[in-house]
Amino acid sequence: MGEIAVAVVDADTPGNVGTIARAMKNFGFADLLLVDPPDLDPDGEAYGMAGHAREDVLPGAEATTFDAIVENYYTVGFTAITNETGANHVRYPFLTPAELAGELAGIDADVALVFGREDVGLTNEEMARLDRVCSIPAGAEYPVLNLGQAATIALYELRGLTGTESQLPEITDRADAERIEGLLDQFGALLDAIGYREVKRAKTARLWRRLIGRAHPTEREVTTLRGVLRRASERAQEDDHGPHG
Amino acid sequence: MGEIAVAVVDADTPGNVGTIARAMKNFGFADLLLVDPPDLDPDGEAYGMAGHAREDVLPGAEATTFDAIVENYYTVGFTAITNETGANHVRYPFLTPAELAGELAGIDADVALVFGREDVGLTNEEMARLDRVCSIPAGAEYPVLNLGQAATIALYELRGLTGTESQLPEITDRADAERIEGLLDQFGALLDAIGYREVKRAKTARLWRRLIGRAHPTEREVTTLRGVLRRASERAQEDDHGPHG
Numbered sequence: 001m002g003e004i005a006v007a008v009v010d011a012d013t014p015g016n017v018g019t020i021a022r023a024m025k026n027f028g029f030a031d032l033l034l035v036d037p038p039d040l041d042p043d044g045e046a047y048g049m050a051g052h053a054r055e056d057v058l059p060g061a062e063a064t065t066f067d068a069i070v071e072n073y074y075t076v077g078f079t080a081i082t083n084e085t086g087a088n089h090v091r092y093p094f095l096t097p098a099e100l101a102g103e104l105a106g107i108d109a110d111v112a113l114v115f116g117r118e119d120v121g122l123t124n125e126e127m128a129r130l131d132r133v134c135s136i137p138a139g140a141e142y143p144v145l146n147l148g149q150a151a152t153i154a155l156y157e158l159r160g161l162t163g164t165e166s167q168l169p170e171i172t173d174r175a176d177a178e179r180i181e182g183l184l185d186q187f188g189a190l191l192d193a194i195g196y197r198e199v200k201r202a203k204t205a206r207l208w209r210r211l212i213g214r215a216h217p218t219e220r221e222v223t224t225l226r227g228v229l230r231r232a233s234e235r236a237q238e239d240d241h242g243p244h245g
Numbered sequence: 246m247g248e249i250a251v252a253v254v255d256a257d258t259p260g261n262v263g264t265i266a267r268a269m270k271n272f273g274f275a276d277l278l279l280v281d282p283p284d285l286d287p288d289g290e291a292y293g294m295a296g297h298a299r300e301d302v303l304p305g306a307e308a309t310t311f312d313a314i315v316e317n318y319y320t321v322g323f324t325a326i327t328n329e330t331g332a333n334h335v336r337y338p339f340l341t342p343a344e345l346a347g348e349l350a351g352i353d354a355d356v357a358l359v360f361g362r363e364d365v366g367l368t369n370e371e372m373a374r375l376d377r378v379c380s381i382p383a384g385a386e387y388p389v390l391n392l393g394q395a396a397t398i399a400l401y402e403l404r405g406l407t408g409t410e411s412q413l414p415e416i417t418d419r420a421d422a423e424r425i426e427g428l429l430d431q432f433g434a435l436l437d438a439i440g441y442r443e444v445k446r447a448k449t450a451r452l453w454r455r456l457i458g459r460a461h462p463t464e465r466e467v468t469t470l471r472g473v474l475r476r477a478s479e480r481a482q483e484d485d486h487g488p489h490g
Binding site: 015025082085135140142143148174216218222 | 253260264267268270271272273294296297298323324325327329330332334337338339341378381382383384385386387388389390391393394397398401405407409410411412413414440449461463466
């Protein structure tokens with residue numbers, strides 16, 4: 001992979017530029033290219049919306065031209081409105097952002113993701129000069145996303161290409177199958193201890209197995225629940241045979 | 246599937262509520278629940294950010310309480326910050342939005358997607374009362390998304406659950422294999438017509454096959470390119486044998 005830059009063409013609203021910068025920072029992108037940008041006052045809305053991107057992505061944004069972007073990058077234009085068929089190649093064929101992520105993973109080029117104006121997006125003349133078309137699937141009734149929201153979704157889908165590590169811990173602690181089996185056994189032991197009706201016992205044990213099977217319990221959950229069931233079984237037997245029985 | 250509502254708890258910024266309403270409208274969601282909302286002035290930022298959602302989702306938003314949401318819905322709390330392990334169950338185990346989409350597809354319940362405050366999100370006390378935890382994967386360095394952007398991504402990932410039809414036409418017009426084969430043959434004919442060196446012919450034909458194989462051309466592309474190649478072959482032969490040869 002080369003670098004992936006985000007290019008914003010002729011945006012009107014500083015807040016949208018800030019929103020895009022924030023999404024870039026959230027998902028590990030650094031290079032922001034601005035064609036005819038609005039004024040980005042450090043005390044204004046762009047910096048107000050940028051979160052931590054106010055420290056690097058936004059002040060580091062590069063003012064450039066559409067020509068320079070076309071010349072130097074493999075360009076992907078974003079649009080809500082595609083052509084319907086192959087009879088017109090301005091906005092066709094197109095990819096979804098998820099498909100784009102797959103495709104970009106396989107190529108070695110500097111890529112510019114190109115977003116257009118708040119009201120009309122990229123013009124047909126601009127789109128025709130870009131290498132690839134990407135469109136975010138949305139409801140047919142109202143598919144036009146806000147500029148900042150569209151870029152956010154695109155960057156979210158492409159986050160895997162930046163090599164940035166996620167904040168989420170790997171979930172590796174589904175309990176071992178053997179430990180989960182122990183939890184199922186403990187439930188059976190409880191049914192015994194409380195004198196559950198013999199004829200219904202297998203059916204109820206199966207119900208518990210299905211429920212636990214759907215829940216994929218963690219080690220901690222299994223340990224805690226086994227403890228609860230064991231304790232309940234002991235108490236039930238104390239009641240039967242102990243001093244209070 | 247039951248209905249999927251979006252609940253926003255104690256948001257400060259009308260613009261974020263508008264952004265969320267717009268994403269709901271874009272992705273086919275209708276029910277917006279607001280707990281302690283900011284003032285939503287019809288001339289203010291919420292309506293300004295809502296796009297077409299200013300016509301239905303936003304004015305139809307229902308003011309409610311956290312208790313009522315917990316009572317009436319299968320609740321999914323969103324947070325950027327999860328617990329690291331199963332030692333603490335306030336924010337663990339968690340799902341990503343894509344995983345949540347898969348899980349919700351299989352259940353029949355009314356679901357509330359619950360989003361918290363701009364600065365601190367949902368409190369531990371609130372999270373502990375919700376059924377499920379969802380976290381959007383982002384860069385470890387700065388995983389905290391803006392409220393409106395987080396909701397936008399969640400709704401984008403869950404769009405398939407609403408039954409809303411996408412604006413994108415189905416791409417069904419990759420040309421037939423037979424037609425594509427014809428385009429490959431036409432290229433071979435061109436190599437013949439231009440007197441391409443015999444020893445390199447097979448290799449160059451293979452290069453063309455590989456390129457076309459990657460590009461998945463449409464019917465239109467195949468037809469147009471076959472025409473171009475045929476014309477070029479004819480011209481090459483005219484030059485050899487015709488009046489201008």
